[in-house]
Amino acid sequence: MPEDGIVCLDNGMYKIWFARNYRTHIANTLLLDNALATMGAGLPSAMMASMLYPARRVLAVCGDGGFMMNSQEMETAVRLGLNLVVLILEDGAYGMIRWKQAADGFPDFGMTFGNPDFVRYAEAYGARGSRVESTDGLAPTLEAAFKAGGVHLVTVSVDYSPKTCGCWSRSCATRRRRRDSRHRRLHADGGKKLQDRRRAV
Numbered sequence: 548m549p550e551d552g553i554v555c556l557d558n559g560m561y562k563i564w565f566a567r568n569y570r571t572h573i574a575n576t577l578l579l580d581n582a583l584a585t586m587g588a589g590l591p592s593a594m595m596a597s598m599l600y601p602a603r604r605v606l607a608v609c610g611d612g613g614f615m616m617n618s619q620e621m622e623t624a625v626r627l628g629l630n631l632v633v634l635i636l637e638d639g640a641y642g643m644i645r646w647k648q649a650a651d652g653f654p655d656f657g658m659t660f661g662n663p664d665f666v667r668y669a670e671a672y673g674a675r676g677s678r679v680e681s682t683d684g685l686a687p688t689l690e691a692a693f694k695a696g697g698v699h700l701v702t703v704s705v706d707y708s709p710k711t712c713g714c715w716s717r718s719c720a721t722r723r724r725r726r727d728s729r730h731r732r733l734h735a736d737g738g739k740k741l742q743d744r745r746r747a748v
């Protein structure tokens with residue numbers, strides 16, 4: 548993104564990455580709602596940013612769950628002739644809650660779902676859609692989407708498994724990073740209690 552580009556986040560796991568690592572140089576170029584943290588806000592806030600600053604690049608970053616909470620606003624964005632790109636991080640799950648559930652030692656239950664084909668979904672609204680197939684493809688796909696103008700949806704698969712965010716698997720690869728006392732208690736016996744609990748469910 549250029550320095551004056553505006554990134555508008557929805558709410559999910561990736562918000563933590565942006566909050567920690569995304570450097571801004573101009574005020575209000577990273578819109579991040581950490582108060583009520585409402586899912587579904589990414590696309591509408593990008594639409595407003597694009598209306599206020601039509602000459603600047605605007606990128607909404609959404610999880611698949613959050614995007615689907617307000618995705619019908621694609622129609623409004625197309626109808627108003629806005630220029631914006633929506634990047635969807637697709638893990639087929641409410642990733643952040645799935646992670647919290649695992650970090651608290653609960654079974655991996657009820658947090659996954661299926662998605663529409665987001666490229667065709669975008670096209671159904673008269674927008675453009677692209678799927679990123681490799682890490683190297685991300686930047687050029689975004690660049691092409693901004694250059695093309697209009698409403699453009701870019702979807703990319705994301706893997707939030709233990710490598711990325713911690714206690715996820717039975718082996719609990721990053722438990723040493725966890726300060727949560729409940730979590731520590733569950734692992735005090737090498738994970739036996741946790742396994743018993745999983746067996747019981």
Ligand SMILES: Cc1ncc(C[n+]2csc(CCOP(=O)(O)OP(=O)(O)O)c2C)c(N)n1
Pocket residue numbers: 557558559560561583584585586587609610611612613614636638640641642643644
């Ligand atoms: C309206 C609303 N419902 C529920 C929540 C609780 N919540 C926070 S993050 C999250 C999951 C987000 O899933 P997704 O958008 O797919 O992002 P991911 O974490 O998978 O990247 C949920 C359910 C919320 N913040 N807002």
Ligand SMILES: [Mg+2]
Pocket residue numbers: 559610611612636637638639640641642
């Ligand atoms: Mg998700």
